[in-house]
Amino acid sequence: MATSAKESLEVPLNAATAGFGAGMPGYDREKWGFDLDGENKAKALLMWKLQSPHVRAFHLSWMFFFSSFVAAFAMAALVPVVRQNLDLTKADLGASGITTVVGAIGARVVIGAVCDTVGPRMATSGVLLLIAPCVFCASLIVDRGGIIAVRFFIGVGLCIFVCNQFWAGTMFSPNCVGTVNATCGGWGNLGGGVTQLIMPLIYTGIKQSGVPGFTAWRWSFMVPGAMFLVLAFGCLCFSQDAPNGSYRDIRKARTVQVDGKKTFLAGIRNYRTWVLTLNYGYCFGVELTINNIIVAYMFDQFGLSIEIAGIVGAVFGLMNIFCRSMGGIASDVAGKYFGMRGRLWTYFCLQLLVGVFSIVLGTVDETLGGTIAVMIIFSAFVQSAEGACYGVVPFVSRRSYGVVAGLVGAGGNTGSAVTQALFFADNEGLKMTTQEGLQWMGVMVMAVTCTISVLHWPAWGGMFTPAKAGATEEDYYLAEWDAEEVAANLHIPSLRFAMESRSMRGKKLLETYLAKEEGLECSSQDAKKTIASIREDSN
Numbered sequence: 001m002a003t004s005a006k007e008s009l010e011v012p013l014n015a016a017t018a019g020f021g022a023g024m025p026g027y028d029r030e031k032w033g034f035d036l037d038g039e040n041k042a043k044a045l046l047m048w049k050l051q052s053p054h055v056r057a058f059h060l061s062w063m064f065f066f067s068s069f070v071a072a073f074a075m076a077a078l079v080p081v082v083r084q085n086l087d088l089t090k091a092d093l094g095a096s097g098i099t100t101v102v103g104a105i106g107a108r109v110v111i112g113a114v115c116d117t118v119g120p121r122m123a124t125s126g127v128l129l130l131i132a133p134c135v136f137c138a139s140l141i142v143d144r145g146g147i148i149a150v151r152f153f154i155g156v157g158l159c160i161f162v163c164n165q166f167w168a169g170t171m172f173s174p175n176c177v178g179t180v181n182a183t184c185g186g187w188g189n190l191g192g193g194v195t196q197l198i199m200p201l202i203y204t205g206i207k208q209s210g211v212p213g214f215t216a217w218r219w220s221f222m223v224p225g226a227m228f229l230v231l232a233f234g235c236l237c238f239s240q241d242a243p244n245g246s247y248r249d250i251r252k253a254r255t256v257q258v259d260g261k262k263t264f265l266a267g268i269r270n271y272r273t274w275v276l277t278l279n280y281g282y283c284f285g286v287e288l289t290i291n292n293i294i295v296a297y298m299f300d301q302f303g304l305s306i307e308i309a310g311i312v313g314a315v316f317g318l319m320n321i322f323c324r325s326m327g328g329i330a331s332d333v334a335g336k337y338f339g340m341r342g343r344l345w346t347y348f349c350l351q352l353l354v355g356v357f358s359i360v361l362g363t364v365d366e367t368l369g370g371t372i373a374v375m376i377i378f379s380a381f382v383q384s385a386e387g388a389c390y391g392v393v394p395f396v397s398r399r400s401y402g403v404v405a406g407l408v409g410a411g412g413n414t415g416s417a418v419t420q421a422l423f424f425a426d427n428e429g430l431k432m433t434t435q436e437g438l439q440w441m442g443v444m445v446m447a448v449t450c451t452i453s454v455l456h457w458p459a460w461g462g463m464f465t466p467a468k469a470g471a472t473e474e475d476y477y478l479a480e481w482d483a484e485e486v487a488a489n490l491h492i493p494s495l496r497f498a499m500e501s502r503s504m505r506g507k508k509l510l511e512t513y514l515a516k517e518e519g520l521e522c523s524s525q526d527a528k529k530t531i532a533s534i535r536e537d538s539n
Contacts, residue, residue, distance in 0.1 A: 040243035041173040045180050053240050054171040057120075058184055060231075060239050064124050065164040065188025067231055068157040069317075070195040071135045071224035072100055073291045075151055077199035077313070078217045080299050080306045082147070085214040092144045094425030096151045097292035101285075101416040103155030108413065111159040112166070112267075112406020117260055119241030119248075120167040124160055128232035131157040135225035139218035157228075158413065162406045164188055169394045169401055170242050174500045177394050178335065178343070182328020182387030186320040189383065192291040193317020195224075200310035259485075266480045267403030272396045275451055276389060276408045281415020282445040283351050283385035286358065288416035289441070290316055290382075293424055294375075297434050302368045312372060319379040326380075327387025339506030340395065340460035344452060347388035348463065351449045353381040358442030362435045395457070395504060398497040399480040419444070460504050467505070473498035 035043045042054040049055045075082060076097065083093060107127075114123045134153040141147050165181050172180040202223055207216040240246055267273055294313040298304050304312065327350060334342030357378035364370045389408070396404045423437030432440070456462035458471035477498040481491040 041171060042243075043173045043176060045172065045176060045183070054243065057167050057171045057239055058180065060235055061120070061124070061164040061167045062184045062187040064128065064160050064231055064235065065185065066191035066194075067128075067224065067227040068131075068160045069189060069191025069291075070198075070227065071131070071154050072151075072158055073192050073195045074199045074221060074224055075100075075138065075147070076292050077196045077295055077310055078203055078220065078306075079296050080309070081203065081213060081217050085217070086141065086143060086147065088144060088147070091425065092147075093296070094420060095144075096147045098417050098420045098425060099148050099152040100155040100292065101158070101288050101413040101420070103152040104158035104161075104413045105410045105417070107156045107159035108162050108406045108410035109403075110406070111162045112402040112404070112409070113260065113264055114402075115163055115166040115406075116263055116400070116402035119246060120163045120170065121235060121239050121241045121246065124163040124167075125232045125235040127157060127160055127163070128228045128235070132225055132228035132232070135221055135228060138221040141218075155413075159406075159409070161185065161188065161412075162402070162409045165390055165393070165405045165409070166402050169405070174394065174497070174503065176332060178328040178331040178387070178391030179325065180328070181390040181394070182331070183325040185390060186322070186324025186328075186383060186387060188320075189287065189324060189386070190317060190320040192287065193314045193320060195314075196291070196295055196310045196317060197314035198223075200307045204307060262482075262485075263400050264403050267397055267400030267407065270397055270400075270404070272455055273404050273407050275455055276393060276396065276404075277411030278415075279347075279351065279448055279452060280386070280389050280408045280411040281413075281418070282448045283354055283382055283389060284409075284412030285415025285417075285419060286354060286441065286445065287317075287382050287386070288413065289419050289424065290379075292416075292420065293434060301365060301434070302371075304368075312368075315372065316375055316379045319376065320383050323380045323383035324387040327384030327389075328391050329387075330384065331388045331391025335391070335504060337506065340392075340457055340504040341463060341506065343388070343392050343504075344455055344463045347385065347392060348449060348452045350381055350385040350388050351452070352446060354378070354385050355442040355445030355449065357381055358445060359439050360442075362438030362442065365435050392455075395501060397480060398477050398494040457504070460506075473501055473504075477501075 042052070045055070045058065046052075047055055047058060050059070079093060082088070088096075111123055111127065131154060134150060134156075138150050138154070141150055164184055168180045168184045169177055199220055202220045203213075203217050206219050207213050211219060294316055295306075295309045298309040298312050299306065327346075330346050330350075331343045334346045336342075338345070357374060361371070361374045361378050364374050390405075393405055393408055394401060419441055423432055423440050424434065453463045456465050458468040458476055459473050461467040474495065477494040478486070478491055480494065485491060
């Protein structure tokens with residue numbers, strides 16, 4: 001399966017680069033304002049260009065994820081009222097918080113494979129329509145079992161994150177995918193902060209209209225339920241799966257279909273998938289944990305009202321407005337100059353600081369001002385680390401991108417479930433205060449972060465290890481396809497992605513590589529255009 005650099009440029013390039021920047025129905029650069037790469041992915045994010053299917057997918061996907069966060073953490077925002085109404089203990093609340101994030105673990109793994117098979121459009125709308133009834137059922141809860149069951153099923157909706165990241169990676173080129181993934185995910189995560197702010201206000205508004213308090217919180221869940229229904233139909237009416245159209249049409253055009261089992265196995269057999277899955281559990285997992293505990297902590301520790309506690313708690317999630325994007329931007333910039341090694345070092349440093357400030361947050365508990373200040377800094381590093389993580393994920397596997405994104409996303413929920421069970425659930429084995437839980441969570445984050453150092457790509461190297469001599473991107477990405485699939489040209493998207501991802505060698509190594517390529521005796525005009533395109537991106 002190995003393919004030399006010369007062969008990769010001369011033999012398959014006519015097929016792999018055919019339609020560079022073309023082939024899109026109605027493509028018009030003057031109208032859209034950005035260029036496309038060899039897979040018709042956008043090479044820039046101009047978020048006001050709504051006529052572009054790339055930009056519509058960006059906006060719709062973050063809104064879907066945003067709504068899932070609002071629904072999943074609406075109960076946590078109203079916990080001071082709900083626990084009084086249902087007579088819940090701290091252990092009951094801990095159990096319900098854990099089930100919220102556990103619900104999405106299996107769903108995220110499955111939804112990644114679903115995205116690879118039917119596309120993100122149908123996957124997303126299907127999840128929204130299935131979970132909407134569960135959100136409405138929150139108004140019917142009467143006991144401990146009810147709140148645990150409902151929060152479990154609502155939590156399944158958090159699997160939309162995988163669709164969110166898959167869609168961004170499908171629509172945008174490797175040169176900007178870190179920034180787009182981070183912004184798309186960050187604005188979705190913003191729902192975790194907004195719900196801490198708006199749900200208490202919705203509850204208060206309903207209560208002030210004359211509805212009893214123990215009924216008002218139930219009516220409040222009509223808002224996220226309605227959001228699910230509206231967005232589901234918006235997804236079906238105003239989006240498409242990929243730059244070239246719907247997955248259904250693309251599959252119909254193939255004479256041989258991609259084997260889903262082989263795609264799934266390619267994802268789970270790659271050790272990089274599991275390292276990133278573990279680490280995402282201690283950046284995104286930390287965010288989920290804080291979303292579950294922050295309002296109750298502020299309410300109990302500082303004696304704030306539910307409205308003020310919600311506003312203070314919302315600050316943590318509201319940092320997603322820009323902080324996750326900053327992590328993605330930092331990853332893209334480091335990747336431009338230092339390649340994959342730069343992306344890995346960026347992620348490592350940001351997540352290490354998550355652990356440091358978690359410990360600090362657990363020690364600064366005497367003053368409200370000090371706690372808020374540390375929480376803001378802590379939140380900034382949490383969101384940035386998430387963005388940097390998904391700046392690496394798209395490069396693990398082109399064939400199994402949905403599977404990898406799903407497993408890594410599930411890792412976030414798993415990490416949160418484990419952390420809450422160990423440090424915040426008031427269980428019999430480890431009884432801790434919230435402050436002690438924050439400190440031990442920080443220690444765990446720092447220990448897990450060290451595993452990032454084992455990540456290595458043959459053509460790009462790792463944090464401490466150099467690239468393998470003679471290794472190419474084609475060798476790595478085409479190894480996921482067998483001879484029969486290559487003969488059917490199913491590997492072409494991976495070949496295109498391999499060419500686009502050469503910038504991950506770092507600017508200096510890439511310039512050396514391009515100098516060698518220009519010395520090849522090659523009459524292919526497509527090859528020359530490809531080299532020029534890569535050099536332009538590297539600059």
